[in-house]
Amino acid sequence: MKIKNSFLDRRSFILGSSLAFSGVAKVFSKNTVNKSHVVILGGGWGGLSAAKTLRLMNKNCKITLIEKTKKFISCPMSNWVIGQLINMEKITFDYEKFKKSNDIEVIIDEVISIDVNKKLISTNETSLKYDKLILSPGIQLDFSNIDGFKNSYKDSIFTAWKAGNETLNFSKEIRNIKNGDNIIISIPLSPYRCPPGPYERTSLIADYIKKNKINAKVIVLDANQKVVSKGTLFKRAWDELYKNIIFYHSDSQVRAIDNKEKKVFTDFDEYQYKILNIIPPQKAPNLLFKTGLIEKGRNWAPVNPYDFTSKYSNDIYIIGDSTDASSVGSIPKSGYVAYSMGKVAGLASFYHLLEKKPPSPSMINTCYSLVSQTEGISVSAVYKFNKEKNKIVTADNASGLSPQRSNLVALNAWDWALAIWKDMLT
Numbered sequence: 001m002k003i004k005n006s007f008l009d010r011r012s013f014i015l016g017s018s019l020a021f022s023g024v025a026k027v028f029s030k031n032t033v034n035k036s037h038v039v040i041l042g043g044g045w046g047g048l049s050a051a052k053t054l055r056l057m058n059k060n061c062k063i064t065l066i067e068k069t070k071k072f073i074s075c076p077m078s079n080w081v082i083g084q085l086i087n088m089e090k091i092t093f094d095y096e097k098f099k100k101s102n103d104i105e106v107i108i109d110e111v112i113s114i115d116v117n118k119k120l121i122s123t124n125e126t127s128l129k130y131d132k133l134i135l136s137p138g139i140q141l142d143f144s145n146i147d148g149f150k151n152s153y154k155d156s157i158f159t160a161w162k163a164g165n166e167t168l169n170f171s172k173e174i175r176n177i178k179n180g181d182n183i184i185i186s187i188p189l190s191p192y193r194c195p196p197g198p199y200e201r202t203s204l205i206a207d208y209i210k211k212n213k214i215n216a217k218v219i220v221l222d223a224n225q226k227v228v229s230k231g232t233l234f235k236r237a238w239d240e241l242y243k244n245i246i247f248y249h250s251d252s253q254v255r256a257i258d259n260k261e262k263k264v265f266t267d268f269d270e271y272q273y274k275i276l277n278i279i280p281p282q283k284a285p286n287l288l289f290k291t292g293l294i295e296k297g298r299n300w301a302p303v304n305p306y307d308f309t310s311k312y313s314n315d316i317y318i319i320g321d322s323t324d325a326s327s328v329g330s331i332p333k334s335g336y337v338a339y340s341m342g343k344v345a346g347l348a349s350f351y352h353l354l355e356k357k358p359p360s361p362s363m364i365n366t367c368y369s370l371v372s373q374t375e376g377i378s379v380s381a382v383y384k385f386n387k388e389k390n391k392i393v394t395a396d397n398a399s400g401l402s403p404q405r406s407n408l409v410a411l412n413a414w415d416w417a418l419a420i421w422k423d424m425l426t
Contacts, residue, residue: 034058034060036061036062037062037128038130039065039130039133039134040135040136041065041134041135042320043106044067045339046320046338047319047342048072048424048425050134050319050346051134053342054349055103066121068109068111069108071092072093072094072095073092074093074335075193076417077090077413079201082170082174082205083204083208083370084204085373097426098426101426111123114133131353132317133317134316134317134342134346135288135317136320136338137284137285138321138322139161139192139282140282140283141281142281142283146278147256147257148259149280157257157278158173158276159280161193161197161280174205177208177216177275179216180215181216181275182216182275183219183277184219184220184221184264184275185205185219186221186254186278187221189223189253191333192282193321194333195229196229196230197369199229200370201277203234203238203241203372204370205218206246207372207373209245216245220246221252221264221266223252227248230379233402234369238371241372249269252269257278262276282299283299283300284301288318288322293312298324299324301318301322303324304327305329307348307361308348311327320333321333329383329389329391329392329393330394339424344358347359361392363384367380372405374407374410375409376405376407377401378409378413379399379400
């Protein structure tokens, strides 16, 4: 059974979550361990959500958030900047309201080491003792299997898979597309951050080309056998809207780059480009490997799916894109999932400080993708913990794909972004 988008009302979920946590906080407020120190690494979707959830539960414990960038720049919606729908300012925020509203210390610095035995996390400038540590470090891009990339990373080549300066520079290049240009987008084998992201990016660049009547092509080299998310809806939109603009190739993993000749090479073909967007394979950041939180030969961090504690430390929680699906369950690496994981981990850390078992987790994901400036598609799901499988699974009859592209979904996408940014950052 498919569900309508209204099943997962954005404001209701955000407001309902906050009220639920607030109600539980009143019950336990007298027993809370107020002198505890919880450190959170990562000021993105997971880290901010975890910090706010814990603060709702405990008004007095010390919470420190460490983030290496001065601004929050949202990866979700960053394709809209590349596609010329909005500017960077619309997805960029500072942490001032977050700090003041929640009484949370924010340290802008880079973490260089974690000592699990001493419960010590060190940055370039300082070291902090923690009682509980929540890690939401995102991803690390892996170019090791693309020959010639290090010598080719210049103005015409972008990844833009971490929103920031590259997003802005890529957007400027799109504005300068000329007749005869080829824009190539490469997609790595799954799993990777934001499964539908490359296909939305493809659609919005094609929409810009069509709207401005430019004789250019968007060539998609997908290492996967098919479009991995919302495939039917994306392919239908491409066939109906961008017949002579988008050229999609499956089983086409980029192996090498020659930026001098402006060529990319797959196992069987070569393609000429003017602008190249390499979205490389991804893995958890090196910090997690150095800390011993990921076993040799694996790319992602194994966790207990009930509370997201690390397989290797009960005092460390790992959330977001860096978690291993083989331990968590089949849920996508999305911003909204990281946000939901943050709520679970924040709540779990509160209970664990009280030496109590947290309630069984439930999570939500809603993912919007534009296929043009005015039309969007979406997928939604509710997840719960399955004790028998020891995994997070999709709840019965609680997932749904929009039946077709529509203007309403596109409007809902921006409304959703505004609501969730406000919830995280104020």
